[in-house]
Amino acid sequence: MKKKTAILVTLFLSAAGFIYSQETRKISTDTTRQIAGLPTGTLTDSIKTVTITATRTEKNVMDVGRSVTVISGDQLNVPGCNNVAELLSQQEGIYISGTGQNPGAIQSLFMRGADANHTAIMIDGVPLSDPATDHGQLDLSELSLADVDKIEIVRGSHSTLYGSSSIGGVINIMTKKKYTPGIHVSANVTGGEFGTQTSTLDENVLLDYTFKNGLYLTGGYHRLDVKGLNATVDTFSHPLSYQMNPDKDNYNKSEPFAKLGFYNKNWDIYAEYKNLIENTDADGGAFTDIKNATDHFVRDFYTGGITYKLNDNFHLQYTGSYSHDIRVYRQGQDTVDMFGDVSTEDDFFTGTSMFHDFKATYIFKTSHFIAGGGYTKESMTLNTYSYNSAFGYYDDTPDSVKFEQSTANFYAQADINGGTFASSLSPYNLLLGARYTNNSVFGSNETYDINPSVKVGANSLLYLSYSTGFATPSLYELYAPNKYGDNPANSYTLGNTQLKPETSSSFEIGIKHSIANNLFFTISWFKTKVENHIDYVGLWNPNKAIDSLGYGDNLGYRYINLGEQITQGFEVNVFLKLSEKVGVSGNISLLSSALKYSANNIDTTQTHNAKVQIYDGGSFLGTAGQNTGLLRRPGGLGNFSITWRPVKKLALTLRARYVGASYDAVYNSTLGVNYYGALAFVNVGDYTLLDVSASYEITKQFSVMARGENMLNTTYYEILGYSTRGRSFYLNLRYTF
Numbered sequence: 001m002k003k004k005t006a007i008l009v010t011l012f013l014s015a016a017g018f019i020y021s022q023e024t025r026k027i028s029t030d031t032t033r034q035i036a037g038l039p040t041g042t043l044t045d046s047i048k049t050v051t052i053t054a055t056r057t058e059k060n061v062m063d064v065g066r067s068v069t070v071i072s073g074d075q076l077n078v079p080g081c082n083n084v085a086e087l088l089s090q091q092e093g094i095y096i097s098g099t100g101q102n103p104g105a106i107q108s109l110f111m112r113g114a115d116a117n118h119t120a121i122m123i124d125g126v127p128l129s130d131p132a133t134d135h136g137q138l139d140l141s142e143l144s145l146a147d148v149d150k151i152e153i154v155r156g157s158h159s160t161l162y163g164s165s166s167i168g169g170v171i172n173i174m175t176k177k178k179y180t181p182g183i184h185v186s187a188n189v190t191g192g193e194f195g196t197q198t199s200t201l202d203e204n205v206l207l208d209y210t211f212k213n214g215l216y217l218t219g220g221y222h223r224l225d226v227k228g229l230n231a232t233v234d235t236f237s238h239p240l241s242y243q244m245n246p247d248k249d250n251y252n253k254s255e256p257f258a259k260l261g262f263y264n265k266n267w268d269i270y271a272e273y274k275n276l277i278e279n280t281d282a283d284g285g286a287f288t289d290i291k292n293a294t295d296h297f298v299r300d301f302y303t304g305g306i307t308y309k310l311n312d313n314f315h316l317q318y319t320g321s322y323s324h325d326i327r328v329y330r331q332g333q334d335t336v337d338m339f340g341d342v343s344t345e346d347d348f349f350t351g352t353s354m355f356h357d358f359k360a361t362y363i364f365k366t367s368h369f370i371a372g373g374g375y376t377k378e379s380m381t382l383n384t385y386s387y388n389s390a391f392g393y394y395d396d397t398p399d400s401v402k403f404e405q406s407t408a409n410f411y412a413q414a415d416i417n418g419g420t421f422a423s424s425l426s427p428y429n430l431l432l433g434a435r436y437t438n439n440s441v442f443g444s445n446e447t448y449d450i451n452p453s454v455k456v457g458a459n460s461l462l463y464l465s466y467s468t469g470f471a472t473p474s475l476y477e478l479y480a481p482n483k484y485g486d487n488p489a490n491s492y493t494l495g496n497t498q499l500k501p502e503t504s505s506s507f508e509i510g511i512k513h514s515i516a517n518n519l520f521f522t523i524s525w526f527k528t529k530v531e532n533h534i535d536y537v538g539l540w541n542p543n544k545a546i547d548s549l550g551y552g553d554n555l556g557y558r559y560i561n562l563g564e565q566i567t568q569g570f571e572v573n574v575f576l577k578l579s580e581k582v583g584v585s586g587n588i589s590l591l592s593s594a595l596k597y598s599a600n601n602i603d604t605t606q607t608h609n610a611k612v613q614i615y616d617g618g619s620f621l622g623t624a625g626q627n628t629g630l631l632r633r634p635g636g637l638g639n640f641s642i643t644w645r646p647v648k649k650l651a652l653t654l655r656a657r658y659v660g661a662s663y664d665a666v667y668n669s670t671l672g673v674n675y676y677g678a679l680a681f682v683n684v685g686d687y688t689l690l691d692v693s694a695s696y697e698i699t700k701q702f703s704v705m706a707r708g709e710n711m712l713n714t715t716y717y718e719i720l721g722y723s724t725r726g727r728s729f730y731l732n733l734r735y736t737f
Helices: 002-020 029-036 042-048 084-088 475-479
Strands: 068-071 094-097 108-111 119-123 148-155 169-175 182-193 199-210 215-227 251-263 267-281 294-311 314-332 344-364 367-389 392-395 402-417 428-439 443-456 460-471 502-515 519-531 534-540 554-561 564-577 582-597 611-614 626-628 636-647 650-659 662-668 678-684 687-697 702-709 728-736
Touching: 084 094, 084 148, 108 119, 108 169, 367 475, 402 475
Parallel strands: 119 169
Antiparallel strands: 068 148, 094 108, 148 169, 182 199, 182 728, 199 215, 215 251, 251 267, 267 294, 294 314, 314 344, 344 367, 367 392, 367 402, 402 428, 428 443, 443 460, 460 502, 502 519, 519 564, 534 554, 534 611, 564 582, 582 626, 582 636, 636 650, 650 687, 662 678, 687 702, 702 728
């Protein structure tokens, strides 16, 4: 892996040096569009487009002292990806497990090595999560590219502005709002196959009518139907009995949405409703193929906002949302019981979240000041186990089990530019921010952000950032009533109401540089430490030696605060225009991660002085410090693409993606105590995928694209026990007016 990474680094930096020597060469914006196969303004937009996520004020990307990526609407119009997760996977510092698996597989995002629940995913500035999941994180397979206008990615801790779950960064997906007066229609159809007897059909239609007075009505519908692969696979050499009757796993999703809004120079008002329905043929888990298992998910999502510009210098804004989701997981058995009845296991989960945020922005010369506050509330209900058979119906938790927590916050930020005081100081900028949070479960928390930067000439920016963050324990981690010990009456519950929030400190240093339309690159180094890391452990009889533990000594499994998680890394992103017809882009991410823990650092009120077994790895905590790696965090990532436009309307693209080796965890009955077992760390090898595509603009309104993915038919794994897509082919037709 080190050799491959070194080659990629050398390639990018050498190319950057070559282009830098050609600084005086100018290429027009239209040429940029031609070499990238994109509409006019794509590269210019990527570099200069205002970003509101990083600072919550409008600012050019080159002036923001953080690692920021803006994926514009023009880039989104080129259908080189099936969904949001695949698009995000091409950006530096982001790894998403599940993007290469069967469509409908759970897609978990790891930004800069942070946990999957440590990156805030937002729609139009409001958070989107799933309070009914174990850790509260969003499954990215839920997100489509329908109605998306722009995606802004801000890396690094951003809890000062966005609160919990933004330790790794923030991703803000912005939907379309403003159109020119008149009627607008967009239609996309993508069909393809990704294996033997598989198929996918993706349809998206959007209709908008905008009145001359600024009122607009938008409606659309997105539909995805998949005949899939058998999602499970034996990634080891020995045969497994459950694979005697494997079945293919299908998936379908429907997503109608509607928006009503009004926009003029003083007001921006909108309200949107989106309904999502997903049906997935699921399996019992890694390696475990069970027929007739299904996962049914429904979300109703309401969002809205009001922005009032009192004048050019003072703005008031409100954003809010309400989300309600239902998940029903039904696991059908492959065989019948002795009475000829087929038994089923059902799990029912519901989650609700409510979000309100009020913000005031004041612009004084070249400086921006914001102050605001908000309130969030989330709840979940669960019925964790049901059983239907000839003997009747059994349920181990009451239907009325409901958990909830609420959070109130106040925040302020001063983005001070030296030009406010003297024109000679305009290259210097200092951003200061602070946030106070009060949670109904764990109490208060304070975070802050210090971010100085300086422009060197007209084309370079140097920046430093130090920020703190936090992540609230999920409702399931706090309240799950399940008892898994040998004696349930005396076992501890899985949920732990004494959990503390995970807290973080992050440091980043970076440089951005652009040269006309020839070159844009960013380089950054970061380090993040997360304390009070929450993990899943087994608790054992404190009065016995470890080698004497056996049946009757297990006191249950719990979530506890465990040690500290440390991630650090290096990122490079480059865009080059080699000629008027050829463009090259790429990024490299190198990551080092570790989890450090010791029995001396554990709050014994959470463990009741029991012996603590780390389920991931199976080791028992001792007084000496112990280190482990982090699961599903590749040590290296690389993306490279080159686009050639031989004629004006035709664009040919070659794309390569490298994913370095990582660790996964597989159950091993020999770990831990007697037959209890635990998860063993297993190496998942690195891999490289090669994709090709060709797009042709038949008319200004109608275009066609053909693309092939994994053209070398590489066998690889993202998660052990789950299959991935082989060589795949897709055809897209797009019509707009």
